[in-house]
Amino acid sequence: MSRRPLRTGGYHLVAGGISVLWLLPIALVLVTSVRSFDDVAANGVGSLPHSFTLGNFGQAWVDGGEFQAMVNSLIVTIPAVIITLALGAISAFALSRYDLPFRRTVLLVMLAGNLLPPQILLVPVSKMAEMLGIYDSLTALIGVQIGFGLGFYTFVLYGFMRAIPNEIQQAAVIDGASPMQIFWRIILPLTRPALASLSALAFTWVFNDLLWSITVIRSDTKMPITSALLGLQGQYVSQWNVIAAGSVIAAIPTVTVFLRFQRHFVAGLALGAVK
Amino acid sequence: MTATLTAPAVAPPSSARSRRRRRTLSPILLAFVLVPLLVESFWVFWPALQGIYLSFTSWDGVSPAALVGLGNYAELFGDPTFGRAFLDTVLWLVLFGGFSALGGLAMAMLFLKERRGVGFYRAALFTPVVFSLVATALIWQAIYQPDGLVNTVLGALGLDSWQHSWLADANTALYAVIVPALWRQIGYIMVLYLAGLKGIDPTLYEAATVDGASKWQQFTKITLPQLSSVNSVVLSVIIIDSLRSFDVVWALTRGGPYHSSELLSTYMYSTAFQSLRLGYASALAVVIFVLAFGVILTYLVRAFRDADA
Numbered sequence: 001m002s003r004r005p006l007r008t009g010g011y012h013l014v015a016g017g018i019s020v021l022w023l024l025p026i027a028l029v030l031v032t033s034v035r036s037f038d039d040v041a042a043n044g045v046g047s048l049p050h051s052f053t054l055g056n057f058g059q060a061w062v063d064g065g066e067f068q069a070m071v072n073s074l075i076v077t078i079p080a081v082i083i084t085l086a087l088g089a090i091s092a093f094a095l096s097r098y099d100l101p102f103r104r105t106v107l108l109v110m111l112a113g114n115l116l117p118p119q120i121l122l123v124p125v126s127k128m129a130e131m132l133g134i135y136d137s138l139t140a141l142i143g144v145q146i147g148f149g150l151g152f153y154t155f156v157l158y159g160f161m162r163a164i165p166n167e168i169q170q171a172a173v174i175d176g177a178s179p180m181q182i183f184w185r186i187i188l189p190l191t192r193p194a195l196a197s198l199s200a201l202a203f204t205w206v207f208n209d210l211l212w213s214i215t216v217i218r219s220d221t222k223m224p225i226t227s228a229l230l231g232l233q234g235q236y237v238s239q240w241n242v243i244a245a246g247s248v249i250a251a252i253p254t255v256t257v258f259l260r261f262q263r264h265f266v267a268g269l270a271l272g273a274v275k
Numbered sequence: 276m277t278a279t280l281t282a283p284a285v286a287p288p289s290s291a292r293s294r295r296r297r298r299t300l301s302p303i304l305l306a307f308v309l310v311p312l313l314v315e316s317f318w319v320f321w322p323a324l325q326g327i328y329l330s331f332t333s334w335d336g337v338s339p340a341a342l343v344g345l346g347n348y349a350e351l352f353g354d355p356t357f358g359r360a361f362l363d364t365v366l367w368l369v370l371f372g373g374f375s376a377l378g379g380l381a382m383a384m385l386f387l388k389e390r391r392g393v394g395f396y397r398a399a400l401f402t403p404v405v406f407s408l409v410a411t412a413l414i415w416q417a418i419y420q421p422d423g424l425v426n427t428v429l430g431a432l433g434l435d436s437w438q439h440s441w442l443a444d445a446n447t448a449l450y451a452v453i454v455p456a457l458w459r460q461i462g463y464i465m466v467l468y469l470a471g472l473k474g475i476d477p478t479l480y481e482a483a484t485v486d487g488a489s490k491w492q493q494f495t496k497i498t499l500p501q502l503s504s505v506n507s508v509v510l511s512v513i514i515i516d517s518l519r520s521f522d523v524v525w526a527l528t529r530g531g532p533y534h535s536s537e538l539l540s541t542y543m544y545s546t547a548f549q550s551l552r553l554g555y556a557s558a559l560a561v562v563i564f565v566l567a568f569g570v571i572l573t574y575l576v577r578a579f580r581d582a583d584a
Contacts, residue, residue, distance in 0.1 A: 012392060014385070015385060015386070015392070015393075015396045016392075016396070018382070018385075018396070018399075018400070019395065019396045019399035019400065020399075022399045022400050022402070022403070022458070022462075023399050023402070024424075025403075025414050025415065025418060025458065026402065026403075026414070028414070028417070028418065028424060029413075029414045029417070032417060044420075044422030044423065044427060045417045045418075045420050045422055045423045045424070046418070046420070046422060046423040046424035046425070046426065046427030046428070047422075047427060087310065087311040087314060088311065090307040090310070090311065091307060091308050091310075091311040091312065093307060094304045094305075094307035094308045095308060098304055100300070100304065100305075100308060103308075104579065106308060106312060108575055108578065108579055109312075109320075110311070110312065110315055111575065111578060112571060112575055113315050113319040113320060113323075114319075115515060115567070115570075115571045115574060115575075116319065116323055116564065116567075116571070117515075117518055117519055117540075117560070117563045117564055117567050118519065119519075119539075119540055119543045119544070119559070119560040119563050119564075120322075120323055120326040120327070120557075120560040120561065120563065120564045121318075121319065121322045121323060121326060122543075122544070122547060122548075122556075122560070123326060123329060123547050123553050123556060123557055123560070124321075124322035124323075124325035124326050124329065125318065125322050126548075127325075127336070127553075128322060128325075143318060144318050146314060146318070147314055147315050147317060147318020147319050148318060148319055150311055150314060150315045151315060151319075154311065155578065178301075178303075179301055179303050179304050179307075180303055183307075204405055207407070208406070208407035208408065208409075209407075210407070210408065210409050210521070210522040210525070210526070211521050211522065211544075214548075215548070225407075226407050226409045226410075226522075227409075229407075229409045229410060229413060229526075230409060230525075230526060233413060233416075233526070238420075240417045240420070243413055243416075243417070244413075244414075244417065246413075247410040247413045247414060250407060250409070250410050251405070251406050251407070251410050254405045254406065254407070255402075255405055255406075257405075258402075258405040265405075266401070266466055269404075269463060269466045269467070
């Protein structure tokens with residue numbers, strides 16, 4: 001009994017130490033983002049701050065083009081998330097609630113598409129976008145994000161919808177409800193927790209993506225925030241104060257989504273583990 | 276939350292037979308399946324087939340692609356950069372994969388029990404997961420600068436001789452890139468293991484304690500076997516993520532210096548979009564696909580089994 005306070009103290013020492021270690025890089029980037037360039041140049045990026053300014057954020061936001069990039073990112077992310085989930089929900093509904101021919105094969109083919117390494121698609125997708133005249137446009141980026149994500153969302157929603165008891169649906173069928181009504185009035189409302197988790201996840205995935213955006217977007221004015229950050233890295237070489245401010249700005253939307261939907265977000269990630 | 280999410284694993288009883296009676300192919304249901312399938316075919320399956328075809332060609336993206344048979348694959352064998360990228364990818368898989376699995380499991384065990392402060396500790400480990408890999412890379416690039424945090428700390432400890440330009444040195448670049456990737460991945464794997472550990476029946480441990488089993492025996496005889504399904508998910512996630520790893524390397528080193536941190540994914544990208552050797556790049560992509568294929572297949576088999584168990 002007398003060893004308990006000691007053990008508790010030891011636990012918090014270790015756990016707290018790990019947490020501090022994990023948060024240290026975040027603290028560093030926050031501190032660097034409010035230091036002046038002269039301070040960073042004179043004392044090094046790793047030193048304690050000797051100055052305070054909010055000018056770096058303005059510089060990254062306006063001169064670094066992050067404002068435009070943020071707008072672009074949201075123009076891509078919001079429709080991509082909504083359309084992918086809508087398509088995933090309808091296919092999951094039809095595949096899970098009705099005895100369609102080849103439904104399992106279709107489901108697994110769709111999931112397989114999501115597991116492919118994207119590298120094999122990069123060249124053909126960029127050439128295809130050129131042929132369609134949508135290369136270097138946000139439309140191409142939205143399209144590929146939808147197509148590539150679809151399989152995973154369909155698969156997760158399938159698992160969810162399949163677990164809904166059949167009696168509910170049968171009652172509706174007896175009352176003369178059409179598949180559309182069953183989907184909209186019964187199945188979709190019951191799938192809301194899964195949809196919430198997947199939206200939070202999908203938002204961060206699409207918003208944080210780099211590979212597709214540097215593959216189909218070329219011009220600076222159309223770049224989403226991730227590739228704009230890379231641009232910032234080239235534009236403000238060793239001006240770590242501005243780069244840090246840019247990184248902080250780029251992280252704000254996903255951190256906001258995470259904090260707002262924390263429960264759903266973590267549950268969504270855990271989906272993979274218990275599937 | 277997790278409990279409700281776990282539910283789908285169990286198929287509802289008696290549903291199979293009643294479902295069979297409703298074999299009505301209404302057009303709306305057909306559209307519900309076909310529209311998403313067509314969208315995915317257009318953006319994924321068709322390009323994937325084209326990618327395989329392109330790997331047998333020589334193409335600069337402008338003039339027509341010329342079929343060269345297995346020429347690109349033959350060239351891979353004599354390409355030292357490919358060899359380097361291949362070995363680096365294997366090393367990445369072992370180090371990034373191994374440490375994120377071990378670290379994730381260790382953190383999950385440490386932060387499993389609900390007690391004061393544990394919510395904060397979990398959140399601290401999890402926070403990097405929501406950052407983009409580009410932002411992560413830039414944070415760590417500042418840390419690795421010659422006058423950055425790592426060297427400052429080393430200097431303060433009197434270890435000046437250990438100071439380094441971590442990313443510019445071909446001997447350390449790859450390892451320096453793995454650390455930020457791990458910083459972000461461990462929190463993610465921890466969440467997967469937390470969900471798995473919470474699903475273990477606590478009476479198993481109670482029985483083991485009564486029988487006098489040590490903590491280590493409980494870990495090896497109860498925890499690990501009970502985690503087997505989570506382990507296989509983690510393994511698939513790790514392999515697929517390792518082969519996909521691109522952003523953090525691209526943002527930190529572009530695969531350099533002198534290809535010392537080159538992965539197959541970065542080498543493929545630069546071959547395609549900087550050297551404009553689209554056929555050869557497609558062959559590299561096919562190699563990545565073949566490496567991932569086994570994992571994809573086992574993952575699908577498992578998914579198939581669970582989806583309609």
